[in-house]
Amino acid sequence: MFRIGHGYDVHAFEEGRKLIIGGIEIPYDRGLKGHSDADVLLHTMADAILGALALGDIGKFFPDTDAAFKDMDSKVLLGEVVAMMHEKGYRLGNIDAVIMAERPKFRPYIDEMRDVSASLLKTDVSNVNIKATTTEKLGFTGRGEGIASEAVVLIEKVEES
Numbered sequence: 479m480f481r482i483g484h485g486y487d488v489h490a491f492e493e494g495r496k497l498i499i500g501g502i503e504i505p506y507d508r509g510l511k512g513h514s515d516a517d518v519l520l521h522t523m524a525d526a527i528l529g530a531l532a533l534g535d536i537g538k539f540f541p542d543t544d545a546a547f548k549d550m551d552s553k554v555l556l557g558e559v560v561a562m563m564h565e566k567g568y569r570l571g572n573i574d575a576v577i578m579a580e581r582p583k584f585r586p587y588i589d590e591m592r593d594v595s596a597s598l599l600k601t602d603v604s605n606v607n608i609k610a611t612t613t614e615k616l617g618f619t620g621r622g623e624g625i626a627s628e629a630v631v632l633i634e635k636v637e638e639s
């Protein structure tokens with residue numbers, strides 16, 4: 479049995495923070511504001527998986543009012559969501575994600591992001607697609623106020639042997 483899920487997340491830029499996207503640090507003059515490390519891409523992937531499982535969203539499991547999740551490494555967050563998926567008897571089929579930002583240019587970092595994500599998702603890298611787009615200077619991403627990300631995921635029930 480297959481189930482699909484969708485994730486969407488936004489974080490505003492903030493000076494004095496590291497820019498962490500897809501589990502890696504991207505050289506840039508500012509980072510993203512958040513209770514955690516604000517890894518908008520990994521949050522989107524986690525939300526997509528929770529969506530496919532009809533379990534809600536990451537804010538339900540990792541509330542931003544809980545000091546335990548302050549400055550949390552989002553690789554840990556995604557790892558926990560993947561563990562939930564496995565506990566429910568599903569594995570990842572494939573995931574397709576997009577990062578929306580005017581700057582920086584993500585293309586040089588996409589392969590490393592895919593490798594890190596695939597390892598967290600416990601799947602082969604061929605099942606993970608990550609792309610980036612500007613929004614042609616339109617909207618909050620176009621004005622350079624923040625970064626948005628979206629992902630669609632397919633998960634499949636593991637057959638009992």
Ligand SMILES: Nc1ccn([C@@H]2O[C@H](COP(=O)(O)O)[C@@H](O)[C@H]2O)c(=O)n1
Binds near residue numbers: 584
């Ligand atoms: N932050 C970004 C945005 C885009 N890219 C890459 O550039 C290509 C062209 O972007 P358009 O918005 O003009 O379509 C896009 O296909 C990405 O490969 C990027 O690396 N980082």
Ligand SMILES: C[C@@]1(CO)OP(=O)(O)OP(=O)(O)OC[C@H]1O
Binds near residue numbers: 516
């Ligand atoms: C990850 C969490 C928890 O640290 O905080 P943020 O980094 O603010 O991220 P967001 O996507 O707003 O919501 C999930 C949060 O509860």
